[in-house]
Amino acid sequence: MHALTAFYSAHSALINQIGVNALLALSIWVTLACGQLSLGNMGFMAITAYASVLLVLRAHWPFFPAVLAGTGLAAIAGLLLGWPVLRLRGVFLAIATIGFGEIVRIFAVNLSVTGGAEGIAGIPQLASTPIIYSSLALAVFLLWRLTRSRAGRAFAAIAQDEVAAAGLGIDPAAYKLAAFAIGAAIAGYAGALSAFSSFFISPTDYSFGRVVDMLASAVVGGIGSVGGPVLGSILLTLLPETLRFLQNYRDVINGLILLFVIVFLPQGLWSLVDRRRAS
Amino acid sequence: MNAIPAGVTLLDVRGLHAGYGRSDVLHGIDVRIEQGRIASIIGANGAGKTTTLLAISGLLPVRAGSIEFSGARIDGRTAHAIVSSGVTQVPEGRLILSQMSVRENLELGAWTRHGRAAVDDDIEAMFARFPILRERAALAAGSLSGGEQQMLAIARGLMARPKLLLLDEPSLGLAPKLVAQIFGIIESLREEGQSILLVEQNARQALAISDYAYVMERGSVVREGPAGEVARDPAVISAYLG
Numbered sequence: 001m002h003a004l005t006a007f008y009s010a011h012s013a014l015i016n017q018i019g020v021n022a023l024l025a026l027s028i029w030v031t032l033a034c035g036q037l038s039l040g041n042m043g044f045m046a047i048t049a050y051a052s053v054l055l056v057l058r059a060h061w062p063f064f065p066a067v068l069a070g071t072g073l074a075a076i077a078g079l080l081l082g083w084p085v086l087r088l089r090g091v092f093l094a095i096a097t098i099g100f101g102e103i104v105r106i107f108a109v110n111l112s113v114t115g116g117a118e119g120i121a122g123i124p125q126l127a128s129t130p131i132i133y134s135s136l137a138l139a140v141f142l143l144w145r146l147t148r149s150r151a152g153r154a155f156a157a158i159a160q161d162e163v164a165a166a167g168l169g170i171d172p173a174a175y176k177l178a179a180f181a182i183g184a185a186i187a188g189y190a191g192a193l194s195a196f197s198s199f200f201i202s203p204t205d206y207s208f209g210r211v212v213d214m215l216a217s218a219v220v221g222g223i224g225s226v227g228g229p230v231l232g233s234i235l236l237t238l239l240p241e242t243l244r245f246l247q248n249y250r251d252v253i254n255g256l257i258l259l260f261v262i263v264f265l266p267q268g269l270w271s272l273v274d275r276r277r278a279s
Numbered sequence: 280m281n282a283i284p285a286g287v288t289l290l291d292v293r294g295l296h297a298g299y300g301r302s303d304v305l306h307g308i309d310v311r312i313e314q315g316r317i318a319s320i321i322g323a324n325g326a327g328k329t330t331t332l333l334a335i336s337g338l339l340p341v342r343a344g345s346i347e348f349s350g351a352r353i354d355g356r357t358a359h360a361i362v363s364s365g366v367t368q369v370p371e372g373r374l375i376l377s378q379m380s381v382r383e384n385l386e387l388g389a390w391t392r393h394g395r396a397a398v399d400d401d402i403e404a405m406f407a408r409f410p411i412l413r414e415r416a417a418l419a420a421g422s423l424s425g426g427e428q429q430m431l432a433i434a435r436g437l438m439a440r441p442k443l444l445l446l447d448e449p450s451l452g453l454a455p456k457l458v459a460q461i462f463g464i465i466e467s468l469r470e471e472g473q474s475i476l477l478v479e480q481n482a483r484q485a486l487a488i489s490d491y492a493y494v495m496e497r498g499s500v501v502r503e504g505p506a507g508e509v510a511r512d513p514a515v516i517s518a519y520l521g
Binding site for chain 2: 172
């Protein structure tokens with residue numbers, strides 16, 4: 001028991017980071033499950049993070065109401081972004097949503113309420129490991145239920161062929177908007193948890209690289225199932241840490257390992273789990 | 280099966296204009312379909328047959344003209360709303376969901392319906408009509424042969440229990456034996472009272488099973504009449520049946 005406590009106190013930051021990254025990977029997975037390559041999730045992270053931190057620090061709101069209000073704001077932003085980009089597909093959608101993320105970041109740099117480029121310091125450590133992991137468990141459960149629901153079948157049909165889906169009587173616009181809002185809410189919520197488990201936030205936390213990490217986690221883990229993004233996040237968060245002994249060569253080996261996973265497991269790591277279950 | 284008596288107008292398309300980009304493909308099409316009958320549109324590649332179907336099913340915007348179905352205007356409605364109102368298209372190239380199983384494709388065909396038991400009954404009915412689909416039920420639809428995929432596409436269309444079934448080139452790319460089988464299925468659907476609009480390049484087979492026919496050329500209807508009369512028209516014979 002003592003060894004466990006010692007392990008946790010030495011690695012609690014990393015453990016929290018895995019949980020947050022898993023939520024972020026799930027946020028991008030939701031839109032992917034509906035066939036939409038939406039890459040603006042760092043913007044939703046920023047919206048909820050700044051909103052909830054300001055509500056706690058300036059307006060003295062309690063933690064959970066502040067985070068939920070910020071999450072609701074991200075969901076609304078997701079709908080507002082989703083509406084004009086409904087007609088865009090593939091790479092055009094990706095570029096438009098990246099643009100949204102950059103706009104949010106530039107606002108954060110230039111507004112005084114967000115502390116400009118220096119950000120906001122002195123954030124209380126309110127997002128504990130149990131809060132992060134119970135949130136992750138709830139998100140996994142709800143998304144798993146979603147994939148088994150009528151909406152989940154609509155998502156899968158739209159992802160495969162939007163025109164065919166419309167021809168079956170499925171309303172692609174409604175389900176795509178729902179996917180945008182759910183993805184934005186999860187990304188925002190994770191952004192708030194991330195903010196409340198570090199001491200400060202600044203616009204650099206919400207740069208384009210952030211969404212690349214989310215996408216890599218989801219794809220390496222496998223987008224065919226809700227377990228994939230979680231597995232991918234664990235690998236992508238732990239791998240650079242375990243490769244520390246390689247020093248300068250760390251990023252090279254890290255990149256090579258990911259490359260090998262993609263080449264040899266195009267369906268992602270989760271396909272190993274599914275294969276074992278099937279046999 | 281339907282409350283509307285046979286012979287009453289089900290679909291009334293008037294002065295339909297539609298197209299892609301800046302150019303109109305259809306220059307004012309009039310098509311009428313009666314309850315319980317098969318009407319077919321024949322014509323060469325590029326005549327505007329598929330465009331007509333896409334405009335009716337809402338997958339392509341109507342630029343001018345009107346489409347009335349069961350007495351209500353449906354032009355301007357979204358594709359999924361038109362399916363809900365009772366018009367289902369079996370698209371050219373079939374558009375089956377290739378990564379999903381045959382059974383999942385059939386279940387999705389019944390998307391607009393409610394009541395699990397009735398849907399399950401209908402899936403059984405489709406398996407009875409297309410026994411090969413029962414054998415393939417658990418397989419990915421993309422692994423089926425062309426003829427099997429066409430049967431799946433028709434079965435999936437029927438799962439919506441449409442008042443009007445739009446069939447776009449159901450014989451395209453199929454071996455002669457399969458073509459005969461598909462046309463046999465379409466004929467048996469008519470006997471059960473299903474109203475059908477059939478678009479075909481295979482004019483001979485289409486005219487043989489249709490009640491009424493339209494001949495399209497370059498975006499206009501150039502000839503129409505009872506299928507038997509159209510089939511005896513010397514101009515039609517030399518252009519499409521020769």
